[in-house]
Amino acid sequence: MTTDQSKAPAKRDRILDAAEHLFAERGFEGVTLRQIASQAGVDVALASYHFGKKDELFTAVFQRRAGELNDRRLAALAEAKRQAMPNTVSVEAIISAFLRPLEDVQREGDSGWQHYLALIAYVNNHTYWGQRLMSSAFDQLVTEFIGALKAALPEAPNDKIYWCYHNLSGALTLTLARTGRIDRLSEGACRSDDYQSAYDQMIPFMAAGFYSVCKA
Amino acid sequence: MTTDQSKAPAKRDRILDAAEHLFAERGFEGVTLRQIASQAGVDVALASYHFGKKDELFTAVFQRRAGELNDRRLAALAEAKRQAMPNTVSVEAIISAFLRPLEDVQREGDSGWQHYLALIAYVNNHTYWGQRLMSSAFDQLVTEFIGALKAALPEAPNDKIYWCYHNLSGALTLTLARTGRIDRLSEGACRSDDYQSAYDQMIPFMAAGFYSVCKA
DNA sequence: GTCTATACCGTGATAGAC
DNA sequence: GTCTATCACGGTATAGAC
Numbered sequence: 001m002t003t004d005q006s007k008a009p010a011k012r013d014r015i016l017d018a019a020e021h022l023f024a025e026r027g028f029e030g031v032t033l034r035q036i037a038s039q040a041g042v043d044v045a046l047a048s049y050h051f052g053k054k055d056e057l058f059t060a061v062f063q064r065r066a067g068e069l070n071d072r073r074l075a076a077l078a079e080a081k082r083q084a085m086p087n088t089v090s091v092e093a094i095i096s097a098f099l100r101p102l103e104d105v106q107r108e109g110d111s112g113w114q115h116y117l118a119l120i121a122y123v124n125n126h127t128y129w130g131q132r133l134m135s136s137a138f139d140q141l142v143t144e145f146i147g148a149l150k151a152a153l154p155e156a157p158n159d160k161i162y163w164c165y166h167n168l169s170g171a172l173t174l175t176l177a178r179t180g181r182i183d184r185l186s187e188g189a190c191r192s193d194d195y196q197s198a199y200d201q202m203i204p205f206m207a208a209g210f211y212s213v214c215k216a
Numbered sequence: 217m218t219t220d221q222s223k224a225p226a227k228r229d230r231i232l233d234a235a236e237h238l239f240a241e242r243g244f245e246g247v248t249l250r251q252i253a254s255q256a257g258v259d260v261a262l263a264s265y266h267f268g269k270k271d272e273l274f275t276a277v278f279q280r281r282a283g284e285l286n287d288r289r290l291a292a293l294a295e296a297k298r299q300a301m302p303n304t305v306s307v308e309a310i311i312s313a314f315l316r317p318l319e320d321v322q323r324e325g326d327s328g329w330q331h332y333l334a335l336i337a338y339v340n341n342h343t344y345w346g347q348r349l350m351s352s353a354f355d356q357l358v359t360e361f362i363g364a365l366k367a368a369l370p371e372a373p374n375d376k377i378y379w380c381y382h383n384l385s386g387a388l389t390l391t392l393a394r395t396g397r398i399d400r401l402s403e404g405a406c407r408s409d410d411y412q413s414a415y416d417q418m419i420p421f422m423a424a425g426f427y428s429v430c431k432a
Numbered sequence: 433g434t435c436t437a438t439a440c441c442g443t444g445a446t447a448g449a450c
Numbered sequence: 451g452t453c454t455a456t457c458a459c460g461g462t463a464t465a466g467a468c
Binding site: 163164173179185207 | 347
């Protein structure tokens with residue numbers, strides 16, 4: 001009841017960390033429980049003991065950081081609203097509140113977050129996992145942002161707002177996936193891991209897209 | 217020498233078709249050669265006989281339609297240039313030439329193409345496969361389109377063009393993945409399989425983004 | 433309760449016989 | 451071209467150590 005309490009969570013967390021890292025890099029089927037256990041320095045069976053089946057471990061990894069990410073984004077949105085008062089928030093500020101918390105955790109340098117963001121990219125583009133995990137983890141948050149966008153673009157047709165968000169989500173997903181493709185295409189002029197440039201251009205790009213598509 | 221010649225290619229193609237379908241739905245590791253062989257109605261070992269190892273089969277599937285897709289897009293770009301003469305092509309027309317051939321093969325209703333486009337989405341977001349397959353299959357084509365974009369936006373900084381293309385590529389990739397997320401988020405107002413709406417809004421959206429980011 | 437060692441049994445890719 | 455055998459590896463259950 002004394003040392004156990006400080007030791008037990010350590011291994012449990014190491015399993016989550018290792019799983020997060022490997023799932024993000026190679027996907028669900030590309031990783032074995034043995035690889036996860038090996039990287040975590042624990043026995044194979046411990047993952048099953050703590051989390052049950054492999055897909056339950058995957059779900060646990062995905063949900064672990066979702067709450068904190070939502071909190072950070074909501075705080076950024078609230079701050080943007082506060083700064084805009086008494087006016088409504090601009091599209092740029094809303095998109096910025098959506099993206100900057102990602103840049104923050106990336107700049108903070110915690111490699112766990114790096115892997116987690118790549119995992120979001122994997123899940124968001126995946127038919128099976130996307131359907132199972134994205135909605136429960138993020139729909140409430142996204143609905144909040146969509147609401148702000150509707151307020152900023154009062155004349156926008158309802159479906160257009162969602163398509164525009166879809167464009168933003170897709171571009172962001174490819175950014176988080178860090179495939180290195182832009183590095184090769186641009187012959188080094190752009191780098192996949194240069195998040196700051198990615199967001200700096202993405203915010204005005206997406207805002208212009210929203211304005212263009214959502215006018216009446 | 218008579219019936220064999222008409223029968224052998226049929227099985228070979230059926231393997232490619234089945235592999236295309238299953239790889240697109242479940243990814244590389246999510247599919248077994250037995251499932252592919254079963255769906256193709258052939259023996260397990262025939263895939264190895266024709267294509268070698270599993271990853272070589274995957275590569276063969278990916279490359280099979282790449283050439284035709286490139287041809288269609290290049291033809292669309294050439295036609296846009298022809299129509300614009302003697303002026304340079306507009307950003308909208310370039311993006312349209314990039315997207316409309318996809319809509320064409322989708323409307324033609326060949327399910328093989330549907331699966332192939334989903335496979336592109338899988339590969340483009342995948343660290344390992346993206347690095348191995350995207351460049352050899354599509355870099356030449358993309359460079360052609362980037363060149364047209366640079367001509368349409370002569371003042372654009374070099375790196376900005378690539379980041380803008382990255383945004384376009386990401387949004388398109390999520391569209392091709394058809395995860396159904398937009399259906400749930402929008403509560404039915406938008407549908408993942410409504411390609412025409414997707415492209416109709418994507419073209420002005422992306423064009424506005426390019427103009428906004430690439431001015432001087 | 434936390435953790436390890438081990439065994440089970442199905443399934444996979446692939447080589448080699450036919 | 452096809453069928454079969456091989457052999458490694460996967461997820462997971464269980465028994466018991468700490």
